[in-house]
Amino acid sequence: MTPIPPYKRVLLKVSGEALMGRRDYGLDTETVNAIAADIGDVVAMGVEVSLVIGGGNIFRGVAGAAGGMDRAQADYMGMLATVMNALAMQSALEKHDVPTRVQSAIPMATVCEPYIRRRAERHMEKGRVVIFAAGTGNPFFTTDTAAALRAAEMKCDALLKGTQVDGVYSADPRKVQNAERFEELTYLDVLARDLNVMDAAAISLSRENKLPIIVFNIHAPGAFAAVMRGEGLFTRIMEPRV
Numbered sequence: 001m002t003p004i005p006p007y008k009r010v011l012l013k014v015s016g017e018a019l020m021g022r023r024d025y026g027l028d029t030e031t032v033n034a035i036a037a038d039i040g041d042v043v044a045m046g047v048e049v050s051l052v053i054g055g056g057n058i059f060r061g062v063a064g065a066a067g068g069m070d071r072a073q074a075d076y077m078g079m080l081a082t083v084m085n086a087l088a089m090q091s092a093l094e095k096h097d098v099p100t101r102v103q104s105a106i107p108m109a110t111v112c113e114p115y116i117r118r119r120a121e122r123h124m125e126k127g128r129v130v131i132f133a134a135g136t137g138n139p140f141f142t143t144d145t146a147a148a149l150r151a152a153e154m155k156c157d158a159l160l161k162g163t164q165v166d167g168v169y170s171a172d173p174r175k176v177q178n179a180e181r182f183e184e185l186t187y188l189d190v191l192a193r194d195l196n197v198m199d200a201a202a203i204s205l206s207r208e209n210k211l212p213i214i215v216f217n218i219h220a221p222g223a224f225a226a227v228m229r230g231e232g233l234f235t236r237i238m239e240p241r242v
Contacts, residue, residue, distance in 0.1 A: 006157075006228070006230055007047065007156075007157035007158045007228065008046075008047065008048060008157055009047070009048040009049075009050075009124060009154065009155065009156050009157055010042075010047060010048070010049060010050075010151075010156050010157060010158050010159070010160055010228070011049075011050045011051065011052065011147060011150060011151035011154060011156045011158075011159050011160070012039070012049060012050070012051050012052075012160045012162060012224065013051075013052045013053075013054075013143070013144065013147035013159065013160065013161045013162065013198075014035065014051065014052075014053050014054070014162045014218055015053075015054040015056060015143075015162075015163070016053060016054035016055045016056035016057035016058060016081065016082070016085055017054070017056050017057050017164075018031070018035070018162060018163070018164065018218050018219070019031055019032055019035070019053070019057050019085060019088070019089075020057045025057065025058075026057060026058065027057065027085070027088055029092075031219075032088055032089060032092045033092050033095070033096075034219075034221070035089070035092075035162075035218060035224075036089060036092035036093045036095070036096050036098070037096055038218075038221075038222060038223065038224040038225055039051070039093060039098065039129060039224060040093065040096040040097070040098045041222065041224070041225040042224050042225050042228050043098055043127065043129060045225065045228060045229075047228060048124040048125065048127070049124070049129050049130075050120070050124060050129065050130040050131070050132060050150065050151075050154055050156070051086075051089065051129065051130070051131045051132065052082075052131075052132050052135075052143055052146050052147040052150060053082055053085040053086055053089060053131065053133070053143070054082060054085070054143040055078045055079070055080075055081025055082040055084070055085055055143070056078075056081075057081075057085070058081035058084060058085070059074075059077050059078050059080075059081040060078055061074040061075035061076075061077065061078035061079075061139070062074070064077060064078070071139060071140070072139040072140070074139075075135075075139035075140060075141075076106075076139060078135075079105070079106060079133075079134040079135050079137070080106075080134070082133050082134055082135060082143060083102070083104055083106075083108065083111070083112070083133040083134055085133075086102045086104075086112070086131040086132075086133035087102060087111065087112070089131055090102050090131060093129055098129055099126075099127065099128040099129070100128060100129045100130075100131060101113060101120075101123050101128055101129070101130050101131070102130075102131045102133055103115040103116065103119075103120055103130060103131070103132055103133065104133040104134040105132070105133070105134040105135060105136055105137030105138075105146075106134040106137050112133065115132065115134075115137070117153050117154075120132070120154065121154060121155075124154065132146065132147075132150045136149060141201070142199050142201070142202070144161075144198040144199050144201075144202040145199060145201045145202045145205065147159060147161075147198075147202065148198070148201075148202040148203075148205040148206045148209075148211065149205060151206075151209075151211055152205060152206075152209040152211060156211065157212075158211065158212045158213070158214055159206060159211050159212070159213050159214070160213075160214045160215075160216065160224070160227065161197065161198060161213060161214070161215045161216075162216060162217070162218025162223075162224065163215055163216070163217060163218060164217065164218075164219065165217055166181075166216060166217040166220065166232075166233040166234065167181055167182065167183075167215050167216065167217075167233055167234055167235035168181070168182045168185060168190070168195055168197050168215050168235040168237070169181050169182070170182075170193070170195070172196075181235070182235050183235060183236070184235065184236045184237075184238070185235065185236075185237045186237070186238065186239065186240045187203050187204070187206065187207035187237060187238075187239070188207075189237075190203050190237055191203055191204075197213070197215060197237070198213070203237075206237075207239075210239060212236060212237065212238040213236070213237040213238070214227060214234050214235070214236055214237075215234060215235045215237070216232065216233065216234035216235075217233070220232070220233075
């Protein structure tokens, strides 16, 4: 018997860098297809899935601002990069026969739908994956914050953060050999220890809405589906257990 997933509706946050694979820039088709296949497996389990994808593989607003560009202008460029990634993921998902809709916080009717909360909920109820693009539509906010915001608006049961490592560590385990790995943390633990998981606004918004955050390695084959079955390696961030 197929195990019942612990969550009925989730939002998956994937960084733009996760789509690069072994490349230094842009999109790696094999990596995008592998992530799409994993998402398809979760949809087949009966889970309602939405996504937020970063744009750091193409352009990062913070980096542009650091180079002397106006911060707001740079952030808008970063938002456009997330739309490109969303369209690429939509294409990959549809090749796996997963119906998908892209909704952008910056209206661009020629290529995708505008963000409309009730329409997005209806898509998910019908089994379609919804990819939320262009962040919040406002500069000075990260796609992590956009992910927490959309997850709260969609009344998701959990926010999943697909990263390059299998959970939250005290330091980058790829650089620090003896970094401590955490199985479970509270929101305040993450903020107090300044752990590099998501920005403070995203953590605070998740805390206010009692939205569990699950951090796992998006590149491990079948990792998303495994997490949805309560298996594999991941770190759970939530309110302290009573």
